[in-house]
Amino acid sequence: MHALSIRNLKKVYGNGIQALKGIDLDVAEGDFFALLGPNGAGKTTVIGIITSLVNKTSGEVRVFGHSIDTELNAVKACIGVVPQELNLNTFDRLMNIVVNQAGFYGMPVRRARRRAQEVLEQMQLWDRRDDIARNLSGGMKRRLMIARALVHSPRLLILDEPTAGVDIEIRRSMYGYLRELNESGTTIILTTHYLEEAENLCRHVAIIDEGEVIQHHPMDEFLRTLKQQNYIVNTREPVAEVPVIDGCLIYQRKDYELELAVQRDHDLNDVFAALSEAGVRILSLRNKTNRLEELFFNLTDRSDQVPEEKTEMEE
Amino acid sequence: MRIRAQLITLETLIRKEISRVTRIWVQTIVPPVITMSLYFLVFGNVIGRRIGQMEGFDYMQYIAPGLIMMSVIQNAYGNVVSSFFGAKFQKHLEEMLVAPMPTWSIILGHVAGGVFRGLMVGSVVTVIALFFTGIQIHNIWITVSIVILTAVVFSMAGLINAIFARKFDDISIIPAFVLAPLTYLGGVFYSITLLPEFAQKLSLMNPILYMVNAFRYGMLGVSDIAVGRAYAIILIFILVLFGACTVLINKGIGIRE
Numbered sequence: 001m002h003a004l005s006i007r008n009l010k011k012v013y014g015n016g017i018q019a020l021k022g023i024d025l026d027v028a029e030g031d032f033f034a035l036l037g038p039n040g041a042g043k044t045t046v047i048g049i050i051t052s053l054v055n056k057t058s059g060e061v062r063v064f065g066h067s068i069d070t071e072l073n074a075v076k077a078c079i080g081v082v083p084q085e086l087n088l089n090t091f092d093r094l095m096n097i098v099v100n101q102a103g104f105y106g107m108p109v110r111r112a113r114r115r116a117q118e119v120l121e122q123m124q125l126w127d128r129r130d131d132i133a134r135n136l137s138g139g140m141k142r143r144l145m146i147a148r149a150l151v152h153s154p155r156l157l158i159l160d161e162p163t164a165g166v167d168i169e170i171r172r173s174m175y176g177y178l179r180e181l182n183e184s185g186t187t188i189i190l191t192t193h194y195l196e197e198a199e200n201l202c203r204h205v206a207i208i209d210e211g212e213v214i215q216h217h218p219m220d221e222f223l224r225t226l227k228q229q230n231y232i233v234n235t236r237e238p239v240a241e242v243p244v245i246d247g248c249l250i251y252q253r254k255d256y257e258l259e260l261a262v263q264r265d266h267d268l269n270d271v272f273a274a275l276s277e278a279g280v281r282i283l284s285l286r287n288k289t290n291r292l293e294e295l296f297f298n299l300t301d302r303s304d305q306v307p308e309e310k311t312e313m314e315e
Numbered sequence: 316m317r318i319r320a321q322l323i324t325l326e327t328l329i330r331k332e333i334s335r336v337t338r339i340w341v342q343t344i345v346p347p348v349i350t351m352s353l354y355f356l357v358f359g360n361v362i363g364r365r366i367g368q369m370e371g372f373d374y375m376q377y378i379a380p381g382l383i384m385m386s387v388i389q390n391a392y393g394n395v396v397s398s399f400f401g402a403k404f405q406k407h408l409e410e411m412l413v414a415p416m417p418t419w420s421i422i423l424g425h426v427a428g429g430v431f432r433g434l435m436v437g438s439v440v441t442v443i444a445l446f447f448t449g450i451q452i453h454n455i456w457i458t459v460s461i462v463i464l465t466a467v468v469f470s471m472a473g474l475i476n477a478i479f480a481r482k483f484d485d486i487s488i489i490p491a492f493v494l495a496p497l498t499y500l501g502g503v504f505y506s507i508t509l510l511p512e513f514a515q516k517l518s519l520m521n522p523i524l525y526m527v528n529a530f531r532y533g534m535l536g537v538s539d540i541a542v543g544r545a546y547a548i549i550l551i552f553i554l555v556l557f558g559a560c561t562v563l564i565n566k567g568i569g570i571r572e
């Protein structure tokens with residue numbers, strides 16, 4: 001059985017924006033699934049429809065076989081969701097927030113308190129249980145939302161950019177925890193803009209762009225379709241004029257730094273030879289790690305916007 | 316969801332709403348109590364002495380039930396409108412919407428909060444009234460049932476206001492332009508027998524008149540209207556408003572895209 005099965009899902013918002021243009025998506029039970037796509041692609045809209053916060057225009061959504069049209073309560077009981085935007089009652093105490101959420105799922109208060117302790121400890125927030133949510137840092141608020149989503153032990157956990165604003169150390173421990181959760185049988189769907197996050201955690205991936213699924217693959221297969229490899233090089237002298245080389249796109253990142261996007265079927269030797277010829281002396285070379293990101297720009301074909309956007313994302 | 320689990324959702328929301336009222340009591344309880352004390356002082360004590368008797372009672376005694384009822388109405392309404400709209404605005408209403416919580420539980424939980432605050436403020440205002448005048452109870456059952464039922468009506472009305480509200484203005488417009496006039500013209504300060512016939516007829520179309528008078532009957536034993544009719548009107552309002560809340564929330568009006 002699929003944890004999530006979406007057929008021809010469409011959404012037109014009240015303002016006329018067509019956010020989803022007929023999406024098909026299957027997520028197997030037990031999977032760790034990445035939903036990727038640029039800003040405005042429609043990821044949050046999909047999640048909103050699954051969690052009944054957004055009304056669909058047409059199409060079909062099933063969660064563990066239950067249709068959101070006819071068995072909405074069964075669907076809701078299966079899902080825990082961490083939204084992209086903060087939706088905390090910032091004046092309430094952490095413990096109350098989590099215990100009340102359990103109560104809204106129908107859990108008796110004593111069990112809810114025990115469960116709240118477990119999830120708050122897992123998210124390293126137990127010390128802060130009597131604090132009001134407003135006093136938490138941004139990353140802590142996000143962890144609180146994760147704790148809240150887990151309190152009823154959902155079979156399907158949906159995380160809409162859960163690590164935005166979370167520091168590296170906590171992020172790592174969060175990854176460890178999510179992996180454990182997945183290994184113990186929870187299906188996880190995640191959206192993120194940290195692409196190595198998806199690469200590290202997820203076994204399947206779908207890319208959405210402008211309301212359509214443009215890729216839907218196992219992660220490794222997906223990485224193999226990578227058409228180009230990106231490198232960052234540091235130069236001895238500032239580069240006055242970026243050379244034009246066949247089979248390799250070059251962006252200037254800083255005075256002394258270039259980014260090379262080399263097509264897979266091109267030899268690096270040729271690229272270096274051409275650079276030498278143009279008078280560029282290379283001091284050091286490193287791989288750019290965000291491989292999915294490159295792929296992403298290829299797939300969504302926004303090559304005209306690449307240079308500016310990339311520098312911004314990096315710095 | 317089994318009925319027991321459904322009741323837990325309701326219990327949870329009631330607990331949450333009541334703790335909200337008590338947590339911010341400086342905002343929820345104190346201001347209305349101060350306002351009402353001023354009414355007693357100015358209308359009852361200072362001006363009331365000149366007015367003399369109304370329907371056979373001191374003016375102060377006559378308006379006490381009206382002022383208690385007015386504070387119950389305003390606070391039941393105000394509590395639900397700000398709690399629900401606040402939850403919408405801060406988005407934590409989603410906590411309830413993503414959970415398999417029945418619609419009636421969302422409605423009744425918020426109504427419970429409104430009734431709680433209405434009764435809290437009403438009780439304190441009653442105590443304050445005791446400083447200015449004697450309070451008598453003609454029929455305790457009518458008094459208590461009318462005040463609770465009225466609080467239920469205005470809690471639901473507040474909920475509907477909050478459902479439709481999109482910005483903060485929207486939650487002050489209805490109280491200022493509809494609720495306040497109806498309350499002030501609803502027999503809080505005077506008997507409609509003082510009015511010319513046309514104004515009397517018009518007043519009889521104001522539902523608040525029935526609630527205030529039924530409550531006054533419970534306390535003083537005098538009323539401009541038949542108490543049975545007041546119950547009928549209140550019950551009809553409760554049924555209609557509950558139905559409206561159910562439809563609106565199920566359709567997701569104002570709460571789902």
Ligand SMILES: Nc1ncnc2c1ncn2[C@@H]1O[C@H](COP(=O)(O)OP(=O)(O)OP(=O)(O)O)[C@@H](O)[C@H]1O
Pocket residue numbers: 013014015017018019037038039040041042043044045046084572
């Ligand atoms: N409430 C709304 N009303 C109208 N249009 C909306 C609403 N929410 C989203 N949209 C539009 O729908 C489209 C998809 O938005 P969505 O939030 O689903 O994108 P996303 O993939 O989650 O983007 P991001 O990575 O920025 O979070 C966008 O064009 C957006 O402007």
Ligand SMILES: [Mg+2]
Pocket residue numbers: 043044045084160
């Ligand atoms: Mg989004």
